[in-house]
Amino acid sequence: MAKYLAKRIFYLILTLFIVITVTFFLMKLLPGTPLTNQAKLSKSQIALIYQQYGLDKPVWQQYLLYLAGAVKGNFGTSFQFSDQPVSYLLSSRIGPSLQIGLQAMILGVILGIIVGAIGAMKQNTWADTTTTVVSILGISIPSFVLAVLLQYYLGLKAGWFPIAEWGGFIYTVLPTLALGATPLAESARFVRTEMVDVLSSDYIELAKAKGLSRMGIIYHHALRNSLIPLITIVGPLAVNIMTGSMVVENIFSIPGIGEQFVKSVLTNDYPTIMGLTIIYSFMLCVVLLITDILYGIVDPRIRITGKAN
Amino acid sequence: MKINSAVKLGTVATFAAVLLAACGSSSNSSSQASKQTLNWMESSALPSMDLSTATDVVSGETMNNTGEGLLRFGKKSTTHPGVAKSYKVSKDGKTYTFNLRKSNWSNGDKVTAKDFVYAWQRTVNPKTASQYAYMYAPVKNANEIMKSQKPVSSLGIKAEGDYKVVVTLTQATDYFPALVASPMFFPQNQSVVDKYGKKYAANAKSNVYNGPFKLTYWTGTSDNWTLSKNTKYWNAKNVKLKKINFKAVKDPQTSLSQFQSGKLDATYLSGQQPKNYKNDKQYVERKGASTFYIEMNQRKDSMMKNKKARQALSLAINRKQFVNKVLADGSSEAKGLVSTGLMSYKGKDFNTASAVPEATDHDLAKAQKLWKEALKETGRSNYNLTLMADDTPAGKNTLEFVQSQWSKLDNIKVTTQSLPFKTRLSRSENGQFQAVVSGWGADYPDAISFLEMFTKTNSYNRGKWLNTEYDNDIKAADGKDANNEAARWTDLVDAQKTLMKDQGIIPLYQQGKSQLVKSNVKGVIYFPTGANWDFSHAYISK
Numbered sequence: 001m002a003k004y005l006a007k008r009i010f011y012l013i014l015t016l017f018i019v020i021t022v023t024f025f026l027m028k029l030l031p032g033t034p035l036t037n038q039a040k041l042s043k044s045q046i047a048l049i050y051q052q053y054g055l056d057k058p059v060w061q062q063y064l065l066y067l068a069g070a071v072k073g074n075f076g077t078s079f080q081f082s083d084q085p086v087s088y089l090l091s092s093r094i095g096p097s098l099q100i101g102l103q104a105m106i107l108g109v110i111l112g113i114i115v116g117a118i119g120a121m122k123q124n125t126w127a128d129t130t131t132t133v134v135s136i137l138g139i140s141i142p143s144f145v146l147a148v149l150l151q152y153y154l155g156l157k158a159g160w161f162p163i164a165e166w167g168g169f170i171y172t173v174l175p176t177l178a179l180g181a182t183p184l185a186e187s188a189r190f191v192r193t194e195m196v197d198v199l200s201s202d203y204i205e206l207a208k209a210k211g212l213s214r215m216g217i218i219y220h221h222a223l224r225n226s227l228i229p230l231i232t233i234v235g236p237l238a239v240n241i242m243t244g245s246m247v248v249e250n251i252f253s254i255p256g257i258g259e260q261f262v263k264s265v266l267t268n269d270y271p272t273i274m275g276l277t278i279i280y281s282f283m284l285c286v287v288l289l290i291t292d293i294l295y296g297i298v299d300p301r302i303r304i305t306g307k308a309n
Numbered sequence: 310m311k312i313n314s315a316v317k318l319g320t321v322a323t324f325a326a327v328l329l330a331a332c333g334s335s336s337n338s339s340s341q342a343s344k345q346t347l348n349w350m351e352s353s354a355l356p357s358m359d360l361s362t363a364t365d366v367v368s369g370e371t372m373n374n375t376g377e378g379l380l381r382f383g384k385k386s387t388t389h390p391g392v393a394k395s396y397k398v399s400k401d402g403k404t405y406t407f408n409l410r411k412s413n414w415s416n417g418d419k420v421t422a423k424d425f426v427y428a429w430q431r432t433v434n435p436k437t438a439s440q441y442a443y444m445y446a447p448v449k450n451a452n453e454i455m456k457s458q459k460p461v462s463s464l465g466i467k468a469e470g471d472y473k474v475v476v477t478l479t480q481a482t483d484y485f486p487a488l489v490a491s492p493m494f495f496p497q498n499q500s501v502v503d504k505y506g507k508k509y510a511a512n513a514k515s516n517v518y519n520g521p522f523k524l525t526y527w528t529g530t531s532d533n534w535t536l537s538k539n540t541k542y543w544n545a546k547n548v549k550l551k552k553i554n555f556k557a558v559k560d561p562q563t564s565l566s567q568f569q570s571g572k573l574d575a576t577y578l579s580g581q582q583p584k585n586y587k588n589d590k591q592y593v594e595r596k597g598a599s600t601f602y603i604e605m606n607q608r609k610d611s612m613m614k615n616k617k618a619r620q621a622l623s624l625a626i627n628r629k630q631f632v633n634k635v636l637a638d639g640s641s642e643a644k645g646l647v648s649t650g651l652m653s654y655k656g657k658d659f660n661t662a663s664a665v666p667e668a669t670d671h672d673l674a675k676a677q678k679l680w681k682e683a684l685k686e687t688g689r690s691n692y693n694l695t696l697m698a699d700d701t702p703a704g705k706n707t708l709e710f711v712q713s714q715w716s717k718l719d720n721i722k723v724t725t726q727s728l729p730f731k732t733r734l735s736r737s738e739n740g741q742f743q744a745v746v747s748g749w750g751a752d753y754p755d756a757i758s759f760l761e762m763f764t765k766t767n768s769y770n771r772g773k774w775l776n777t778e779y780d781n782d783i784k785a786a787d788g789k790d791a792n793n794e795a796a797r798w799t800d801l802v803d804a805q806k807t808l809m810k811d812q813g814i815i816p817l818y819q820q821g822k823s824q825l826v827k828s829n830v831k832g833v834i835y836f837p838t839g840a841n842w843d844f845s846h847a848y849i850s851k
Contacts, residue, residue, distance in 0.1 A: 032731025036364040037440040040752070042768060045443060048455070052438035082357045082364075083511040084529050092530045148562065156566045163570055164563045165556065166532075250559045255354075255532040259559065268731070 008292070012285045019281045020274065024066060027273050028059050034079040034268040053079075066274065075278075076271030080263065086275040090257055094279070096166055097249065097256030101241050103176040108183025108237070113230070115184070116191025117223060123196055131188055138185025143244040147178035147251045164253040175252045179244050183237045187230055194226040228299050231291050238287040242280060342849040345551040347830065348574045349844075350564050354532050354557040358524065359510040360495050361432040364440050366841060371555070372492040373840035374536060376520040379407045379425065379474065380490040382843060386754050386836040388486045392420055392496065392519070392543075393474070402481025402792035405489075409472040412543040414498055414517040422468030424496035430461045431497060441493050444752060447482040481792035484755035491753070491839045495519075521548045521845035532557040536844075549832075549848035568825055574849075575826040580702070583638045583823040591825045594639035598648045598837035599750030600759065601707070603696070603815040604772035606742055611687045613743065613772070618683035618692075619812035622744075623668060624676035626714045632818050635710050636703065639821030644669050645805050646749075646763070647756045648819050650837065654798045659756050663802040665809035669816060673717060680718045691720035697736065698746035700727040707746050707817065737771045745771070746817070751838050756801045757786060763813055774813035779804050 035041060035049065050056045054065065069076060075086040119131035151174060155163040161174050198204065199222055207217045246258035257276060264272035295302045355371055357363040363372065373382070381391035393407035412420045431437055433445050433454045445451040449465025465477035478485065488494055498517050505515040513527040513534070521542050527534035536553040539545065556572075558564035561579045568576040578586060586592050603622075605613040612618045628642040641649070645660050652659045684692065696711060698704040708725040715723045728736065737745050749769075751758040762769035764780050782804035790796035808814065826833070829850045834843040 030731075031729070031735060035440060038731070038734065041440060041443070044456070045440075048435055049438045049440060052436065080356050081354075081530055082362050083359055083507075083509070089530050092528055151563065151566065156570060159570075163566045163572070164558065164560075165567075165572075251563055253532060253556070253558050253560070253563055255530075266729075 008289050012282075012289065015285055016278060016281060019277060020067070020070070021063070023274060023277045024063050025059065027270060028062075030265070030268055032268050034270060036080075036267070070274075070278075075275045078264075078272045079269040080267055080272065086271045089260070089272065090275050090279060093255055093257045093260065095256075096254050097245055097258055100172055100175050100179060100248075100254065100256070101238075101245055103172060104179035104241055105183055105238065107176060108180035109187050109230070109234070111180075112184045112187030113191050113223075113227070116188040117195060117218065117226075119188065119192040120195035120199060120222075120226075121218065123199075128192075131192065135185040135188045135192075138181045139189070141181065143178050143182060144247040144251060146181055147175065147248050150174045150178055151251065164251070166254055171252075175248050175254060178248050178251075179241055182240055182244065186233055186237060190230050190233060191226050194229050195222055198222045198225050224298065228295070231294050231298060234291050234294075235284070235288050239284060242283070340850050341549060342829065342851050345549055345849055347550055347553045347844065347847060347849065348572060349553055349555050350567070350573045350576045351555055351557045352559060352561075352564075352577060354530070355527060355534050355555065357510070358516055358527070360428060360492055360497055361437050361439050363492070367557075369492050369840040370842045371524070371534070371536070372495065373842065374520055374522050374553070374844050375518040375524050375539075376492060376495040377542075378490050378492070378495045379409075380486055381845075382487075382490045382834075382836050382840070384834050384836075386487070386838065388490045391490065392425075396486075403478045405476040405478070405485065407474040407476070409474065410543060411472070412519060413541045414501075414519050415523045415539050415541050416498075416501070416517045417541065418498055418500070418517070419471070420496055420519050421471040422474045423471070424498055425474050426464075426466050426468050427499045427502075428495060428497035429466050430464050431502070432493060433464055434461050444488060444491070444493055447478050447480070447485060447488070449477040449479050451479075480788070483791070483794065483797060484753045484757075487753050487755070521545070522550075522553065544845075548845055550844060553844055565825075574830050575824055578823045578825065579638070586823075586825060587637075589825060591828055593824045593826050595822050595824065595835050596639075596641065596648075596650050596837055597750070597820040597822060598651050598754070599748055599820045600643050600646060600648050601703075601746060601748045601817045601820065602643065602646060603711070603744050603817065604737070604742075604747050605744050605774075605815070606740060606772050607775075608740055608773050610743065612683065612689065612692050612694075615683045615687055616811060617679040617686065619815070620668065621676040621680035621683060621718060622715060623812055623815040624670070624672045624679070625718055626711060626815070626817070627671040628669065628817065629671070631707075631710050635706050636818065639823040640818045641821060642669075643816035643819045645809055645816055646814060647759045647805060648751060648837070651751055651754050651759075652756045652801075654794070659802065659805070662798075663805040663809070665806055668809040668812055677718060680721070684720060689720075691722065693722045693724070694743055695724045695726055696744045696746065697726040697728060697733060697742045699730050699733050701730070704746065711746075711817075738768070740771065740773070742771075747771070748820070750820075754838055756805070757783070760801060760804050760808070761787075763808060772814070774811075776807055776811055776813065779807045779811075779813070782807065 033046065035046065047056065054062065073087065078084050078086050078089050081089055115131045115134065119128045122128050151163055154160050155174060162171050165171060204217060204221055207221055245256065246262055249256040249258040260272060261276045264276060351367050353367055355367050356365060357368045358372060360372055360376065363369065377391045379391055379393040380388040383389045392409055392412055394410040396405055396407040398405055409422060414420055429445070432439050433442050433451050435455055435457050442455055450459050450463045453459040454461055454464055467475045469475055496519060501517045502509045508515045510516045512529040513524040516524065518524065518539055521539060521544070522536035523539040525535050525537040534555045538548050538551050542548065558567060561582060564573060564576040565582060567573045605619055607614050632640045632642050645663055647659050649658060649660045684690065694715065696708060698708045705727055708727060712723045712725050715721060733745070736742055737747065749759060749762065761767060761783055763774060764770065764783050765775050782800045786797045786800035790800050830847065831850050832846040832848055834846065835841060
C-alpha cells in the first residue's frame, strides 16, 4: 500500500508539473495584457510597468522564475488584487468553495444511493417512475437554473433561507441544493441500473433461498456490489461540481474561488490563473487517487498493489 | 478611469459654496432615522486601497470616502475645500499655493504638507508602477520622472512648513483643481507606509485614513467591506452615517432580490431590468462621462477617406431609437465626442455650444444621397463594410443596430465582428479594421480629456483621421490659450465642431447607469468621473 501511494504521489507531482508547464505557455498566448488601464496607456508607459513586474523578460525565463518560486511556495502577487499574494488570495477564499462542494457531493451521493436503491427495489412501480423522473430532471436542469429557482422561491418568496451572501450554515443550504442536484441524479441513475442487475443475479436468489432477510440481502449483497460503478463517476462528478460552482458562487454571492477563475483569465491575471489551475488540478488528482483506493475497499477483486493473489 | 466611469467636475474652482449645499435643508437631526447604516451594492470586490496604484472604480469610490485631498468634489463635480482651507493661483496659472487646515489621520497623526509631497512623489516614482501616474502630467517634471530622466525629488510640489503646499505646473492647467480633488492626489502617511512595507493598504488595519470614514472591515480579498465614521475627521460633526456596508453582488438578479428583501439600500440595474423598473419611484439614472463612437480606418480605404461616405454612415443611424428602445439603460444620444455635462462655460454645456446637427441628426434621405455620391466619386458600384465591436451585451446590441441602420443604404453590405475587449483593442491599435466601435471615459472634467485623442500624432487616433485645423485648435488650447479661459473654450468648441463637420468619427451614445435607491437614502452625491460617489453628507431619513 505504501509503495502504491508513493508511486501515485510521484505521478501526481509529475501531472502537476505538466499542467503548470502547459498552462503557463498557453496562458502567455492569450491576447492582451494584465493591465487594467491598458486603453489609456502609451506603449512606453506599458513597457515601464512591464519592467516592474518582470513581464519584459522572455517567456521561458518567466517560466523558470515561476517554477523556482512555486517550489518555494511563492506563487506571485495577483494583478487584480494588487497588494495580495496569490497564496493569500486563494487560501482566504477557498474555504467557502470547498465547504459547498463537499456538502453538495456528500448530500448528492448519499441521497442518490437511497433514491436509486428505492427505485431498484420497487422496480416498475410509481416509486420507480418518480425516481427516474427526478434523476432525469436533475441531470438535465443546469445547476445555475436550479440556483435561480431556489433563490427566488425559497429565498425571496418564502423567506426560509437567505437569498445570498455568506454567514453561517443556513447560507450554505440553497447553494448546496443547487450544486447537489446533479450528483444526486447521476448517482441515483447509476445505483438503480446496477442494482436492478444485481438483484436478478443468481447469488441474490441463493441468499433469498437461504432465508436471509430482505434488508440484509439489500444491504450486504446488493448495495455493496452496486456501488462499484458509482465510484467510477465520483471523479467526473467532482469536476462537475467544481465548474458548476463558478456560476453558483456568483448567483449566491459566495466569496469563493470559482469566480476568480473566470475573471483571472479575462483580465490576464497570470499569477492567479496559475495558482487556480494548480489548485483545481491538485484537487482532481486527489479525488482520482481516493476513488482508486476506494475501489480496493469496495471490491476485493481489485488489488491496488497489482499483485494477483 | 475604466471606460464606464468617468468624472465630470466644474472647472471653476471657487470656494464660494463652502460646506456643500448638498447637505440641504432637510438634514436636521429630527428627520433622521435612529439607525444611520447604509447598505451599498458594488458589482465587484474591492481590489486595492493603495492610493498610488489602484486602478478601478470600486477602489476609487471607497478611497474617496476614506480619504481627502487638498480639495474635495461636491455636487455637479464642483470642488470644495478639503484639507486645504483656501488656495491661491499665480497670475500665469502655473503656481498653486494651498493653505492647509489642522487635521488628523485616523491614528491621531497630524496631516501635514509633507504627507502630500510624499504621496505625490510615491505615485510618480517609476518603481511604484502606477497605471494612473500619467494624470500627474501637468505637474512640473512629472513626465521626466516617470521616464526616470529626473530624480523623484524634482517633482513640482514643495512643503513650506507643516501647513502650506506649493505646486508648480509645467503650464497653466484649467482642470488642475479637479485633479487635486481625485483620490490619486490624496495624502499618504509615510510612517505608516514604511511601517507596513509590502502589507501597506493590504487590509483594513494596515492603513490610515484622513477622510469622513475609515475602513473597519476588509480582509484584502473579501466581498464585503465596512466603512465607519472617522471621528478624527476635521468635519466629523457633519458626517451623519455611522456605518456603510459595501457588498459585492456580482449577479444583477441576486442584487435586485437583495434590494427587494431589504438587505441592500441601492442596486445597479442591468440587462432588461432598467426597462422593467423605469417607472418605479426608486429608479434613478446617472449620466456617465464616457462616450461610444465609431472610428473609420482612413489609412488606405478610399471610401472611408471620403467625407460624404462618412457623413452618410452617421446620418443613417437613428440614435434616439437606439438609446431609448435598444439600450434603454439610462444611456443618451451622443451629439459629439465629448460627454454632455462634462464641461460648461458661462452656464452653457460644451455640447450645446459645439452642436453640429447636420452631422448627427438622423436623415436617411440625405444619407442615401451622400452615399450614392461617395460611391460615384470613388468609382464603385457597391461597398462591403465590416464593423467591429466588443463582445459585451452592449457591444453586440450596437453591432446589430448599426448593421440594420446602415443596411438601409443602397449598395452596401455590412458584416459584423464581435471580439473580446483585449483583442478588439489590439486590432484597433494595429489598424486592422474598417470601422470599429470604441469607447472613452474622461479622466477629469475637461473636454481636452476627449479631444486630444484625435490629433495627428496621438496613438488613440486609430482611424488616422487627420485635420490641421483641428490640430491647431488643440495645440492652442494646450499652449497659448492655456491660461485664458474664454479663448481656450472657443478653441475646444471649434475643435469639436471641426471633428463633427468633417465626420472624423461617428458618435453613438453616452453611457449612463441606472439604479434603484431606497427613498429614505438622502444626500448621496454622484459625479460622473473617477470616484463617482461621496457619502460624507448622506443620511437615512425616517
